[in-house]
Amino acid sequence: MNNVMAIARRDLGAYFRTMSGYVIFGLVLLVDGVLFNSLALGETDRRSTEILHRFFFYSSGITMVASVLVSMRLLAEEKQTGTIVLLTSAPVHDREIVLGKYLSGLAFMALITLSTVYMPLLVLLNGKISWGHLAAGYLGLLLLGGATLAVGTLGSALAKTQVLAAIISGVLVVVLLTCWLLTRVTEYPLNEVIMELSLYHRHFPSFSSGVIGIDDVLYYVMLAYFALFLAIRVLEARRWK
Amino acid sequence: MKTEPAKQSSAGDAPAGRKHSAFASVVYAAGMVLVWLGERVLSHGTAAIAASAGGVVAVAFALGFQLVPRGRTSPEVRRAELSLAVLFGCGVAALAAYFATSDLVTVLVGRPLKRIAPGLNEALSTLWPALWVIGALPVALIELALASMRKAPAPDRGRVRSAQYAGIGSALALVFAFSFGYAGKILDWQVDLSYFRTTRAGESTRKIVRPLTKPLAIAAFFPPTNEVGAEVDRYLSTLRAESSLLTYTRHDAALEPRKAKELGATGNGVVVFSRGERREQIGLPLELERARETLRTLDREVQKRLLTVTRPPRIAYFTQGHDESRFEPAGDTDRRRPISGLKVMLEEQGFEIRNLGVTQGLGGELPTDAELVLVLGPRRPFLDGEARSLVDYVRRGGRLVVALDAEADLDHGNLTEPFGLRYKPIPLANDVAFWRVSSQLADRINVPAGTYATHPSTTAAAKLGARAPAVFLGAGVLERMGEGENVASVQMTVQSEANTWPDANRDFEPNENEVRKAYDLVAAVTVRGAAPGTTAREGRVLVVADADMFSDLALRNMGNGILAVDALRWASGDDEIAGAVDSEEDVALTHTRKRDTAWFYTTIFVAPALVIGLGVIVTRRRSRSRSRAEDEAAQDPAAHAAEESNKQRMAS
Numbered sequence: 056m057n058n059v060m061a062i063a064r065r066d067l068g069a070y071f072r073t074m075s076g077y078v079i080f081g082l083v084l085l086v087d088g089v090l091f092n093s094l095a096l097g098e099t100d101r102r103s104t105e106i107l108h109r110f111f112f113y114s115s116g117i118t119m120v121a122s123v124l125v126s127m128r129l130l131a132e133e134k135q136t137g138t139i140v141l142l143t144s145a146p147v148h149d150r151e152i153v154l155g156k157y158l159s160g161l162a163f164m165a166l167i168t169l170s171t172v173y174m175p176l177l178v179l180l181n182g183k184i185s186w187g188h189l190a191a192g193y194l195g196l197l198l199l200g201g202a203t204l205a206v207g208t209l210g211s212a213l214a215k216t217q218v219l220a221a222i223i224s225g226v227l228v229v230v231l232l233t234c235w236l237l238t239r240v241t242e243y244p245l246n247e248v249i250m251e252l253s254l255y256h257r258h259f260p261s262f263s264s265g266v267i268g269i270d271d272v273l274y275y276v277m278l279a280y281f282a283l284f285l286a287i288r289v290l291e292a293r294r295w296k
Numbered sequence: 297m298k299t300e301p302a303k304q305s306s307a308g309d310a311p312a313g314r315k316h317s318a319f320a321s322v323v324y325a326a327g328m329v330l331v332w333l334g335e336r337v338l339s340h341g342t343a344a345i346a347a348s349a350g351g352v353v354a355v356a357f358a359l360g361f362q363l364v365p366r367g368r369t370s371p372e373v374r375r376a377e378l379s380l381a382v383l384f385g386c387g388v389a390a391l392a393a394y395f396a397t398s399d400l401v402t403v404l405v406g407r408p409l410k411r412i413a414p415g416l417n418e419a420l421s422t423l424w425p426a427l428w429v430i431g432a433l434p435v436a437l438i439e440l441a442l443a444s445m446r447k448a449p450a451p452d453r454g455r456v457r458s459a460q461y462a463g464i465g466s467a468l469a470l471v472f473a474f475s476f477g478y479a480g481k482i483l484d485w486q487v488d489l490s491y492f493r494t495t496r497a498g499e500s501t502r503k504i505v506r507p508l509t510k511p512l513a514i515a516a517f518f519p520p521t522n523e524v525g526a527e528v529d530r531y532l533s534t535l536r537a538e539s540s541l542l543t544y545t546r547h548d549a550a551l552e553p554r555k556a557k558e559l560g561a562t563g564n565g566v567v568v569f570s571r572g573e574r575r576e577q578i579g580l581p582l583e584l585e586r587a588r589e590t591l592r593t594l595d596r597e598v599q600k601r602l603l604t605v606t607r608p609p610r611i612a613y614f615t616q617g618h619d620e621s622r623f624e625p626a627g628d629t630d631r632r633r634p635i636s637g638l639k640v641m642l643e644e645q646g647f648e649i650r651n652l653g654v655t656q657g658l659g660g661e662l663p664t665d666a667e668l669v670l671v672l673g674p675r676r677p678f679l680d681g682e683a684r685s686l687v688d689y690v691r692r693g694g695r696l697v698v699a700l701d702a703e704a705d706l707d708h709g710n711l712t713e714p715f716g717l718r719y720k721p722i723p724l725a726n727d728v729a730f731w732r733v734s735s736q737l738a739d740r741i742n743v744p745a746g747t748y749a750t751h752p753s754t755t756a757a758a759k760l761g762a763r764a765p766a767v768f769l770g771a772g773v774l775e776r777m778g779e780g781e782n783v784a785s786v787q788m789t790v791q792s793e794a795n796t797w798p799d800a801n802r803d804f805e806p807n808e809n810e811v812r813k814a815y816d817l818v819a820a821v822t823v824r825g826a827a828p829g830t831t832a833r834e835g836r837v838l839v840v841a842d843a844d845m846f847s848d849l850a851l852r853n854m855g856n857g858i859l860a861v862d863a864l865r866w867a868s869g870d871d872e873i874a875g876a877v878d879s880e881e882d883v884a885l886t887h888t889r890k891r892d893t894a895w896f897y898t899t900i901f902v903a904p905a906l907v908i909g910l911g912v913i914v915t916r917r918r919s920r921s922r923s924r925a926e927d928e929a930a931q932d933p934a935a936h937a938a939e940e941s942n943k944q945r946m947a948s
Contacts, residue, residue, distance in 0.1 A: 072918060077911025081904040088899035096895065104490060170907075174899055187489025245336065251477060265490025270480035277473035284469045288462045295441045295455035295462075 058147045062155025063162065066129075070163050083121050083167050087114055091174045103178050104188065104265070110175055111192040111263035114168075115255065118200045119232075122164055123224045126207025129156040130290070131220035149290040157208050157283055164200045169193065188265030195262020198275035202254070203228055205282035212286040228254065231278075254278075316373045316451065320361045321439050324384055327354025328432070331391065335398070352391060359384040370450040379460055380438060387431030393424035426471045433470075434463025497535045500756075501599045504606065505538040512542050512606065515559055516567045517549040524580055524587040528567060531594055569601045576601035596644070603646040610667035610868070612642050613652035615686075618674035621701075621843055633769075633847035635672060641851075641860060642668075645870065658682050662689045668868045670697045671711065673843030675704040683710035690715075690823050691782060693833035697867050699843035702772035715821045715837050716780030720773040724792060724815055724841075725799040727806060731767040731853070737804045741770045745855070746793035746814055753820050753838065753866035754789050757859040766790070766855040771842035773798050774816045782824045784834060790818035790859070817841045820866065838867040 070076030095109040130153070133139040142152055172193065178184050210224030211217075231254035238246040250257050251274070258271040330351030338344035362381035365374070395401075397420050402408045410417040441459035445451040505512075514532055518525025529546060536544045549556040549564045559568040560575060567578045578597050581587045590597065614620065623636045639649055652658050652669060659682040662669065669689065671678075678686075690696050698711055702721040712719045723741045731742035744765040748758035757766060776786055797810040806812065823835035840846075840863075850856045864870075 071911075071914060074911050074915055077907055077914075081907040081911070084907060085900060085904040088903065091899055092896055170903075173903065177895055177898070185490050191489045241336070251481070261486075266486055266488045268480075269483050269485040270477065273476050273480035277476050281469055281473045285466060288466055291458070291462060292437075292440075295444075295452075295458040 058151040059155045059158065062147070062152060063158040066156055066159030067162050070159075076163070079121065079124065080167055080170075083117055084171065087117055087171050087174065090114075090117070095174075103184050106178055107175055107184070107188055107192060107265075108263050111196065114171060114196055115199055115259055115263070118164070118168060118196050119203045119228060119255075121167060122160075122200050122203035123207050123210075123221060123228060125160045125164055126204050126211055126224055127214075127217045127221040128211070129160055129208050130211040130286075131214045131217045134214075135216050143290075143293070150287045153208065153212070153283060153287045153290060157205060157286075160204050160208070161201055164204055165197055168196050168200055185265060191262050191265045191267050194267060195259055195271075198262075198272060199255070199259055202275040202278040202282070205279035205286075206231070209282045209286040209289065212289040232256070314367050314369050314373070315446070316369075316376060316442050318439050318443070320358045320377075320384075321380065321435055323354050323361070324358035324387065324435065327351045327356075327358060328387065328428075330354060335394075355384070355388055355391060359388055372450045372453050372456070375453060376438065376442060376451055376456045379456070380435060383431050383435050383438075385431075386427050387435075390424045390427035390431055393420040393427060397421050397424070425474075426467075429470055430464060430467040433467040434460050437463035437466075496595070497531060497538075498595045498599070501535065501595055501602065502538050504599065504602045505535055505542055508539045508541040508606070510541065510571060512539075512569070512571045512602075514542065514544045514567065514569050515555070515561075516544070516546050517556055517561045517564045518546065518582070519548055519550070519564055522564070522582055523584040524565070524582055524591070527584075527587075527591055528580065528594070531598070532567075535598070567598075569598075569605045571605050574605050576604050600644045600646075603644075607646050610647050611650055611663070611665050612647040612668040612670060612868075613650050613656070613663065613666050615658060615669065615671045615674070616651045616653040617658070618671075618676040618678060620671065620675075621673035621847070632673070633844050633849050635846050635848065637848045637851040638672075638846040638860065641857075642864065645861075645864065645868070647868075654682075657685070659685050661685070662694070666694065668695045668697065668864075670699075672697075672699050672846065673701040673704070674708065675701060675706070677706055678708065678711055680710055683708075683714075686711065687714045687781070690835035690837055693835050695835070695867050695869060696837045697840070697864070698837065699840040699846060700772060701843045702770050702841075712839060713777060714781045715819075715823070715839065716777055716783045716786045717819055717821070717839055718775045718777040719839070719841065720775070720798070722773050722798040722800050723770045723802065724768070724773065724796050724817075725804055725806075726793055726796045727804075728795055729793045731769075733769075733849070740804045741799065743768050743771060743792050743796050745790050745817060745859070746796075747791045749787060749789045749791075751787055751789045751820055751866075753818070753863045754859065756862050757790075757855060760855060760858060764853075764855040764858070766845065766859040767850055767853050768792070768817055768842040769844040769847070769850055771815075771817050771845070774819055774839065774841040776816075776819075780821070780823075784822045784824045787820050788816040788818070789820050789863075791816055815841075818863065820863075833869075836867055836869070838863055 090113040091110055094113060095106050130139070133142055143149070172189075175184065175189055175192075206227050207220070207224040210222075210227055211220040214220035214223050231252065234249050235253035235256045237249050241249060258274045261268050261271055328351065330347050332351075334344045334347030334349075334351060338347055359381060362377050362384055369377075397409055397417050399408070401412075405412070408417075409420070437459040438456060441455050442451055445455065514535075516525065516528050516532065518528065525546065532544045536542050547555050549561055549566070556563070556566075559570060560577065561568055565580045565582045567580070569576045569578075578590070578594075578601060580590050621632060621635045622630070623639050624634050625632070642649060647668065650656070652662070652666070657663050659679065662685055666689065669686065671686070686696060698708075700706075700708055700712075700719055700721070702723045705721045707719050707721060709718070724743050725740040726743045727740055729744055729746075730740045731744060732739050733742055744767050745757075746762075746765070748754040748761070750758065771792070774788075776788065780786070791814040794814045795812045796815050797806050797812045798815070799805075800810060801807065818841065819837075819839045821837040821839065823837065844850055845856060846860055851860065
């Protein structure tokens with residue numbers, strides 16, 4: 056565990072040692088702000104539940120994109136710069152490397168996601184807000200971001216360069232986002248299985264409506280677990296591939 | 297002395313026989329694809345049967361091919377092929393389990409397995425996907441490992457084993473993840489945090505209960521462990537604490553049918569308010585999900601019933617005959633804003649609504665049962681006699697609401713001057729703070745209230761203040777004008793924002809002669825009785841500079857609803873129960889230019905700029921300390937090296 060935290064701390068610090076981390080942070084807030092103003096608040100009078108629902112809908116897209124961008128450098132950057140050899144030859148397990156890298160990305164994503172809370176809180180100035188709805192929505196964003204980040208970590212483990220990592224992760228995420236379309240051409244029970252795999256369509260809307268379902272939480276947790284498991288296996292594969 | 301020859305490692309042995317070929321794995325994969333095509337894509341017909349059968353044969357062939365020794369080969373290759381054979385066996389077992397749960401059993405035996413042995417059918421349905429994944433994934437990884445050792449004399453046993461374990465581990469992890477997901481789906485446990493809690497007894501409702509002088513009974517009919525009943529219990533128990541004359545009891549209509557019948561409750565899910573012969577009810581669904589809507593506004597519903605049961609019926613008259621605002625539009629061409637919401641509001645306060653025209657006494661003696669008279673948005677002038685009759689009514693202790701319309705271009709002097717007020721039909725406008733309705737320049741006349749005076753007619757509105765201001769859609773200019781007739785006091789209770797101006801030329805732009813300041817929007821006047829038949833009760837008049845403040849459009853705004861309730865309560869003499877009604881209903885957020893601008897700049901500029909600015913500061917500080925360290929190293933390398941070594945020692 057010490058090794059995991061050491062790697063996580065070092066990597067998390069790296070985000071804030073150069074401007075790139077701050078730029079990503081600022082860009083996410085800017086895009087979220089634009090979408091909040093133009094689409095969530097809109098021009099017509101809307102109830103706070105509707106504003107929150109829309110806010111979480113748009114934020115989920117930003118979160119997924121940001122997660123892919125954050126994850127692309129996790130392992131691929133080390134391979135690209137050649138420092139992966141130093142890392143893998145250090146007295147740390149492959150799983151500690153992957154978990155440490157993942158946790159650093161997760162902490163960074165969580166910081167960015169939670170820092171957007173001032174936007175829905177603005178609603179409080181002139182209306183009501185359900186704290187439970189807000190909490191449920193942010194839990195959904197964190198789970199979605201965590202799962203996407205894990206998929207991105209897998210992509211980063213598979214790729215040799217950061218660009219390729221982003222492409223692989225992007226493809227994986229898009230497949231998970233759009234797989235529910237296959238339910239139109241498949242039959243029971245395959246269509247049910249495919250629907251359950253859907254990254255957004257099946258599992259996120261309840262969070263954005265203020266409802267926390269155990270099946271939705273488990274889906275994101277299991278997806279993150281499986282993606283990280285595969286990422287560790289991919290890293291280990293250098294020994295037998 | 298003899299020496300034994302050194303044992304050579306297996307990898308160092310000379311190549312022995314054939315190398316591994318992926319042929320069997322390719323046939324295995326092709327077989328699985330054929331089965332999938334036959335079962336899922338083609339699904340019926342000869343082609344489907346041929347594809348499925350072909351696939352099964354291919355898989356079985358691959359298994360046999362891998363099991364049967366074929367010529368001389370190294371032990372490592374043989375071992376790898378046997379591992380593959382075991383995995384192919386898993387695949388065969390998966391196919392067997394699948395076909396056992398398919399229509400094949402029906403064809404062979406006459407009945408499907410789920411009828412013959414439902415438990416076994418369930419188990420096999422769950423097992424075959426797991427077996428299939430365990431059979432497929434490790435095969436792919438073993439072949440990948442073997443392919444990378446193609447040019448080696450013999451494959452490394454450890455690497456093949458690692459690949460195999462990685463595959464099996466990944467397959468089991470997938471099965472584990474799916475199982476957990478499935479368990480979550482079956483559990484189907486959810487918590488809805490968007491639910492706004494059941495309302496609590498509001499200040500206004502408590503004020504109704506506190507001064508009770510006669511007993512009032514509330515009886516709730518719900519099953520013993522019902523969730524909705526528990527919510528109602530919580531609400532009514534707090535209300536019971538306000539007065540010893542209020543009794544609250546809980547019953548089960550199924551167990552006490554006589555009690556239910558006595559109070560007129562047809563079953564469970566009913567709350568009955570009764571005093572003597574007077575009785576009112578609230579109906580609630582027994583399921584919490586369906587009852588949420590009503591529970592969110594329970595305080596308002598309870599208040600309505602309490603007012604009806606505790607007070608005698610009262611009558612509110614709306615004047616007619618001067619093109620006043622209507623409850624419903626007169627036709628498709630009627631563009632005036634309806635005031636049906638105001639009617640509902642008055643009925644909830646226990647009023648019966650009636651018209652007041654010439655035939656009902658306007659211009660002569662107003663009805664003696666008139667508890668409240670409303671003049672809403674007249675677009676034709678009142679005759680002097682009509683106005684006089686209203687002024688006399690107020691002096692006899694009557695309660696009058698006069699809401700005027702700047703669009704009518706009338707000052708209605710005979711209605712306002714007797715009460716010490718002057719009204720100018722010039723619409724007020726504001727180019728900074730205005731309510732956006734149509735996104736046109738004309739929205740500038742939708743001005744929000746800026747300040748509220750401390751007065752019983754603005755109790756709840758003043759508490760909300762700028763958070764939910766009332767909006768006036770085309771208010772005129774209202775001014776004090778010396779002393780009125782027998783006026784005891786005139787208080788201007790609501791003012792606009794300070795940068796409002798009267799738009800005399802109606803161009804929605806501020807001009808030089810249009811003075812910016814805070815203008816009065818509502819006046820509350822109390823009148824001493826002087827006319828014949830004077831009662832001890834003071835007369836009250838509420839003059840509002842904009843009739844559309846009570847329109848359905850404006851009442852959608854939370855601030856308007858709250859101000860309207862408080863103002864009407866004061867005007868009708870109910871100010872002793874003025875105060876907030878607790879509601880957990882979600883409300884629409886109104887847009888004003890000022891608010892939108894603040895939100896825009898905060899969310900789009902301020903927050904990202906703060907983050908980037910922090911980044912600049914932190915990175916510049918780091919680069920400065922780095923270059924300082926480099927300078928020090930250049931000046932005194934030995935001292936610098938000693939310091940660095942110290943730092944490293946402390947860090948380790």
